[in-house]
Amino acid sequence: MKVGVLAVQGAFAEMETYWRKKGADVFEIRQLDDLERNMDQLALPGGESTVQGKLLKDLGLFNPIKARIVDGLPVFATCAGLILLAEKIEDDGSRDETRPSQWFGVLPVTVRRNAYGRQLGSFRTVGTFDGKTDVPMTFIRAPAITKVSPEAKVLSTFNGEPTAIRWRNITAFTWHPELNT
Amino acid sequence: MDNRQELNRNLAQMLKGGVIMDVTTPEQAKIAEAAGACAVMALERIPADIRAAGGVSRMSDPAMIKGIQAAVSIPVMAKCRIGHIAEARILEAIEIDYIDESEVLSPADDVRHIDKTKFAVPFVCGARDLGEALRRIGEGATMIRTKGEPGTGDVVQAVRHMRKMQSEIRHIVSLREDELYEAAKELAAPLDLVKYVHENGKLPVVNFAAGGVATPADAALMMELGAEGVFVGSGIFKSGDPAKRAAAIVQAVTNWQDSKLLAKLSENLGPAMVGINADEIETIMEERGK
Numbered sequence: 001m002k003v004g005v006l007a008v009q010g011a012f013a014e015m016e017t018y019w020r021k022k023g024a025d026v027f028e029i030r031q032l033d034d035l036e037r038n039m040d041q042l043a044l045p046g047g048e049s050t051v052q053g054k055l056l057k058d059l060g061l062f063n064p065i066k067a068r069i070v071d072g073l074p075v076f077a078t079c080a081g082l083i084l085l086a087e088k089i090e091d092d093g094s095r096d097e098t099r100p101s102q103w104f105g106v107l108p109v110t111v112r113r114n115a116y117g118r119q120l121g122s123f124r125t126v127g128t129f130d131g132k133t134d135v136p137m138t139f140i141r142a143p144a145i146t147k148v149s150p151e152a153k154v155l156s157t158f159n160g161e162p163t164a165i166r167w168r169n170i171t172a173f174t175w176h177p178e179l180n181t
Numbered sequence: 182m183d184n185r186q187e188l189n190r191n192l193a194q195m196l197k198g199g200v201i202m203d204v205t206t207p208e209q210a211k212i213a214e215a216a217g218a219c220a221v222m223a224l225e226r227i228p229a230d231i232r233a234a235g236g237v238s239r240m241s242d243p244a245m246i247k248g249i250q251a252a253v254s255i256p257v258m259a260k261c262r263i264g265h266i267a268e269a270r271i272l273e274a275i276e277i278d279y280i281d282e283s284e285v286l287s288p289a290d291d292v293r294h295i296d297k298t299k300f301a302v303p304f305v306c307g308a309r310d311l312g313e314a315l316r317r318i319g320e321g322a323t324m325i326r327t328k329g330e331p332g333t334g335d336v337v338q339a340v341r342h343m344r345k346m347q348s349e350i351r352h353i354v355s356l357r358e359d360e361l362y363e364a365a366k367e368l369a370a371p372l373d374l375v376k377y378v379h380e381n382g383k384l385p386v387v388n389f390a391a392g393g394v395a396t397p398a399d400a401a402l403m404m405e406l407g408a409e410g411v412f413v414g415s416g417i418f419k420s421g422d423p424a425k426r427a428a429a430i431v432q433a434v435t436n437w438q439d440s441k442l443l444a445k446l447s448e449n450l451g452p453a454m455v456g457i458n459a460d461e462i463e464t465i466m467e468e469r470g471k
Contacts, residue, residue, distance in 0.1 A: 008435045009198040009219060030436055046195050048219040048255050055217060055435055058428070080195075113254055119278040120301055122188045140191050141256065141278070179191055 004029045004039040006065075008055040010047015010080060011178065018178035019043060032060050041074045044081025046140065046176050049113070052080055053102035066104050075170045082172040083143055086111040090146055107170055108149035115144030115174075129156040129164060129177075136180040137163065143174050189303030189323035192256070192278070193387035196220055196324075196410055200400070200431050201389070203227045203414040205245075207252035213417070216427035220256040220278070222412070223249040228285050228332030229415035229454065232464060237287045240268040243275050250275070258305070263470040264290025273302040279324065280304045284469035285331045285414075294470060297321030307391065309342045309467060311349035311378070315370035318386055325384055327408075328467040329392010332415050334454045336393040336402065338467055343390055343406045353378045392467075395420070395453045397433035397446045404437035421451025 003019045005012050007028035016026045019041075027037055042065070044052075056062040069075055069085075077085055085107040116123070122140045129135040137156065145162045148154070152167035156175075164173040199219025204210040210221050225241040226234065240261050250257045256278035261268035263282055268289070272280050282295055282304055297304040298321035307328035308314035314325045327346070329339035349368075353375060356364055365375040377385050390403035391412035400411045411434055417427045429446040436442050 007198070009217075011194045011197060013197070014194060031439065031442075047197075048195065048199060050214055050255060051199055051217045051219045051431065054215075054428075055432065058217075058432055059435075118250075118276045119189070119192050119256065119303060120273075120276050122192065124184055124188060138188070138191060140188065140195055176191070179194070 001025065001040045002027070002038050003041045003043055004034070004037065005043045005045060006052070006056075006061075006081070007045075008059065008061075009051045010045045011176070012045045012047075014176075014178040015043050015045035015078070018181050021181055029061065029065075030059070032064065035061070035064055035068075039068075039073065041076060042068065044075065044077035044084060045178065046079035046081065049080040049083035050102070053084060056084075057102065062104075066106065069104060069106055069169070072169050075172075077170065077172040078176050078178060079140065079142060079174060082107075082109075082145075082174060083111055083113060085170060085172055088147070089113065107167060107172060108152065109145050109165065109167075109172075110147035111143045111174075112146050113143050114141050115146075116142055125158065127156055127158065127163075135177075137175040137177075138179045139163075139175045140179075145174060183298070185301050186298070186321065186323060190386050192303060193305070193324035196256070196389075197387055198435060199410045200427070200434055201258065201410070201412045202417055202427060203412075204249060204418070207248045209418055209423075210249045210252045210257075212424050213427060214253045214255050216424050217431035218255060218427065219410070220258055221249065221253060222258045222260065222281065222414075224260055227415045227418060228466075229334070229419050230332075231285060232332040235464075238262075239286060240265070240271065243271060246272075246277065247275060250277075260286055261295075262286040263288040264293050264295060266295055269295055269300060269302075269304075273300055277302060282306050282322075282470075284328055284466045288469050291469075294320050297323075305389075307467075307470075308346065309338075310345045311353070312368035312370045313471060314346060314384055314388070315368060315374040315378070318374055318384065319371040322386065324387050324389065326389040326391040326412055327403075329390070329394075331392050331466055333393050334395045334416060334419070336395070336399045339390050339392040339394065339403060340406065342392075342467075343403060343408060346388070347407045350378055350382060350384070354382045394430070396426075396450070397429045397443055400430045400433045401437035401443055404434055410434060416454055419454035421453075426450050426453075
């Protein structure tokens, strides 16, 4: 399987290792040319969503990648990746959230950024993911999924809120499976 | 390892491939965020002005830092003086995302650094070579940066520190296992960390470049030499067109291998910070804290 990892900013090296360990053939997406390669799966890593969103636009990657996602390319997204995909970002009232064009906005969920607070709120726990028990889950300045389409399958939860979901071709996490491999 | 230390190393991993920018006001913080900064460093005066003002330089006013925290959604860092446990506690109390125990401020302790393992909040520290980096990591730093010579706009020290660290890492990798004890003694570094470097060929934490980065080319140079991201201090808001320069440096860090793009990014950026040659200055900040 050929996996393209978005490598504009963030923990893309960890995401690459995660997929290599699964036996995948991994390449980095930094520029438009990189999208000419065959890709069975797109991986959107953790990092800062504002930075990644801006770089996607500046590098001309935004529209072609969005088209591929809408077209049904399987997507695996963690943390910042989930934020990029979310249809809605919950406005906390104190910040300028009027930048929807910077996000793909294709996944029918609402997310709240930095939902557990600043870095002091980052934590690790163990839970059930897609039927598998004792899965380590690392949340780094993590977002929360506050609303989710009934069409989506919830794969893991924390305190009753969904933390990983699958909807059509997209699997998305608020935590970082790539940090515990 | 301690869970908190691991989480703090993880946050640094999320910052990789990014640019951390010095800002002094909420307005600058917003400009930095919009230009693509992965984090901002909140401080009252940027290093070039600290250098110009002279005198004792201390932690910034917490009210000013909180103003910046409220203005942006990206992580906010702030500096405390080397060895100043109380300043670090204050920054922890206002829930800063990362503390920079920094030689840019006047050291509070000229021998010891803070025992950072006693804090829940993460620390980044400067290092000029591998021994210094591993000593800081031993004390609990979860991110390392080169020291450079801050506020000069001269990249020569950052290059020297990054080259030295990378070449020492390659040397440690080349050693026999039974030579690591003597190597740890020479580096004055904890043995377990020297063993980690031997086995993994890298530091156990993320390693950024800092000090004197002023242009997209400077940033690309530091990435070429092995930095995992860059801090830009005075280089942005001391230049003619901060927003444009900041955005160009962000793109240069992502695509540092693409010279054609770098050429385009370097066009029409307006005047860079004037800068001073690092060997023409009197206060050598990189010597602070070893």
